[in-house]
Amino acid sequence: MRVPLRWLARYVELDRDATALAELLHASGTEVEAIHQVGEQWRTLRVAEILRIEKHPNADRLNLATVNTGAQTLTVVCGAPNIAAGQKVPFAPVGSVIQGEVLQARPIRGIPSEGMLCAADELGLSGDHAGILILDPTEAPGRSLADALGDYVLELDVKPTRADCLSVIGVAREVAALTGRTLKLPELSRPDASGEPIDRDFRLRIDAPDLCSRFVARLIRGVRVGPSPWWMQSLLNAAGVRSINNVVDVTNFIMLEWGKPIHAYDFAALRGSEIRVRRAIEGERITTLDGVERTLRPDMVVIADAEGGIGLGGIMGGAESEVKDSTTDILLESANFDAVAMRRTATALGLHSEAVRRFERGVDPGVAPTAADHACSALALLAGGRVAPGTVEVDCREEHGPRRIVFAPQETGRLLGKTYDAEHCRRVLVSLGFDVGRGDAVGLEVAVPSWRLDVHQPADLVEEVARITGYGDLEPTLPDGEISAVAAQDPAFTARQALTTRVTDVLLGAGFNEVVNRTLLGERSHARCVARPLGLGRSLLGSLEIAPLRLANPLAEDEQYLRTSLVPGLLGTFGRNRRLGEEGLQFFETGKVFWPRSDSELPEERAVLGVLAGGTWPPRSWRTPAPAAVDFYDLKGVLETLLVALHVEASFEAVEHPTLQPGRAAALRTDGELLGWLGQVHPSVSRQLDLPDGAILMAELDLDALSLAAGAARPRFAAMGRFPDLPRQLTISVAASVTAAQVERTLGEAGGPLLAGTRLVDVFPLPDGRVSLSYLLTFRSDERTLTDDEANAARDVAMSALAQNLGAVQR
């Protein structure tokens, strides 16, 4: 909503500048998006007084006007027929820029013109070139035209619930209340009604009272369609509405002034003598004012005559009944349409007119006759029309009287923390147009004005009092109330939240970068993450195979599915950064994935940790000029460190996963429960996603399962041994099929009570196909210092178990 201050000033005295006014409106809830300055380009133009007019000696149609420009008396050549001595007119001195051109001191028909008198179009005020713009006779010669005609326009962002502020009068009412001034509503000059009364040849029927609650019709005969006066054109212009002709301009002016859209029909185009307001018939067609043929649905409102639609109720008039230059009789419609229906129609047809903008937010039905009256009066005045006696009206509203609220002023104290007394509340409410009755013990009886569709209960009135008084009147305090120990969410959540913080700390410390990916994916980036479906089911292992939830109205094709896994997002992050030339590409994300259930249930939202490592490690530097490519064991080591930090014991077991390279994937389990998986991305997946060559390692862990396992862990203090450790190295060879886990399990079982630790320190393949493994075994006793013989004996026992169970040979 654009509000020119000159227009606003017609209804309320403005006692401060545009910036201060904007601040005041903003503080009270009317957002001011911008302040536009109009007319600054007229700074060098002056108000001039015409002193005398003489005929141009060499041209019949030209005059010589002698003008007082304040500082000088100058002579200009002028061709306009409407000038007369004594008038105040806009004067452009030589050198001014008019319509993009610099004004030259060129002789016209032999007489030099020392400047130029301007028409409205030459100032950019309106399209009017009928004559020189005649200014207010009280203007002082020499005053800058920027001051005389310039203006500020407030561009307001009116909230959907405050449709009343989509009108200059509505904004003026706010300003009046905020500045303690009086609102001056425009006076109605009732022109004499003449001719046959409207109801002699016109009838009205509303067939859809749910969609059209009130319809006021007036008839004006004998209008002359032409341009509207420049003051109206310039106000409309400043408000952002293009001038069409005096009839249309009047309807637009009334809409902007009162916030009430009205429509003018060419009465002669009406077929028959009745108008019906009805639902459209499915597939019915109508050509609207903008020349577009539109196909309608039954939830749309049609204004129809005997033969068909003449307008799309509340949205736009029909082309056939449009006011034309030849139109003489006007049927004026001031009606109220259902907001929801208007919104749906506008959206369905993509038609967002100024009228719709108001109807879809709700228009005060109380103002329908007022707006019609003012429009009649303006059409009589500006278009020479004769208003037909009487009104045809159908009012389908169920409630007519104002809403009443009993309002206890101490309610302000309870909600705001500061109590405003009855007198203060009354003053504020009355200034906004509320009718406040006498107070009693319970409270004030407040009647809500019809334009305040948003006020229903005492809390609404508290807001009115607070916002007009100013929120700045309230001093901040800190709460002193009781703090509840009742969990506002499942306690499992709190545990997971704490766990996520610890996981984040460990991974950041391990050099992994935290990312937050988008949760919406395209079909391709989702589906391409699966090398070949394995049917792993509803778990982290199978999450990429779960059919994702699909949006009914996606913004873009590549953002239509809710992710079921963190894998696609992390691979995308990897690819983007790899292409930027980054070398160390370690990422993690803690976030939600969405696994659909039925349509009648919300999906399962799982909290998952995703980790990705690619590129090289550690960071390249002159101390590490050629860092190695990351491999499976790099990421496994990080996960192991994480598990140790969380006191969770988990096993890694080989697994097949559709996204991962066979033989390079493991499932993590604790007590049989799946915690997640780890593996190297399948090369065909990398290729599908156009990712660069090189190993990409990924893992996903279920944060709830991890939280459960970490919560079950009860780390206890264990006294450190007083006696020294005895280390023994044991190097063996085993067949390639024997796993490290088997060796370590055998060592653990056979090592006896003295074996305190086992660490693998070297692994390499042997030429005969076997594998060499070197372990550092640590022996310790809590009772005495061990002898070499005791340690050696324990090692030998372990060795023979390895030989017996796994065919190991000591090397």
Add this chain to the structure above:
Amino acid sequence: MTAPDLLSNGAAGSAPAEALASLEQAADTAALEVWRTAHLGRKSALMLALSGLGQLPPDQRREAGQRLNRAKVALEQTFEARRSVLEAAELSAQLQEERLDVTLPGRPAVRGRRHPIRAVIADISALFQGLGFQVIEGPEVEWEDYNFTKLNLPPGHPSRDFTDTFWITERMLLRTHTSPNQIRAMERVGQPPLRVIVPGRVYRNEATDASHESIFFQIEGLMVDDRTTMRDMMGVLTYMTRGLFGEQRRTRFSCDQGFPFVEPGAQMAMDCASCDGAGCRVCHYTGWLEILGCGMVHPDVLRGVNIDPHRYTGWAFGLGVERIAMLKYGIDDIRLFAQNDLRFLGQVG
């Protein structure tokens, strides 16, 4: 000079000149050690002479002993002096050798980078936890009932219809704000008191540009008890603002009628940290930056969860996490948050 020579004749109690001269020749500690073995070692002439004192006639022993001892002490002292000089020189040479270019870069220690969204959520959570607020979460896929109806946005309400929503089914949607968690939190605890904040992702079906994202993060806050007021809300939110942006920040509350689930409704601005309120490009020359929307929980919302609005009052707020991060770190494009570019994460994480 041999041991018998030393015993028999007197070098007059002074160190043998020959020994002292050769000590001067020792150029390093290794040579010095060779000298020590030769002149003060067990097999040196002096030591042999000392151990041969017993063979002298008793009348000569005393005199010879004193003489030899003087010689030994003199040699030892000179040796020690020489040794410290040489050792100091050698250490100094070694240290000279070990000089480094201290301007060469160090070997980088690993450190992951924090995502600014998570960092801001953690900062704000910590501030509210200090005031007794619990941090909770809620579903991102939500019922339209929770997202709209229970928040005083019934079907047909203009604010609801003007919200650009991603729909999944007729009733299921991607939440457009974190506010449904006001309802969920109140339903769960049953009766006040209640203090929670709820961080999380929200979705709007609208085109993205430098200041609009279709997916972004909000933090919802809610407090309900039998005495809290709008002034408390102002106090807590001012405390949060100062905790995030510095003690000197000022806040300003103005009316906002855009949230149907609060009444009275408000928005909070803080004075621009870039220009201290003087007006600059960041604050569009207004001196103020809008931070969040807030207000007193609407009585109908309380009624909807069976909390008596005559007995209890509550307030709520919702802030955009990206906006806070953008202001805090001077980030000028909201789309950067979802790109996870390492060059971005490295700067502000």
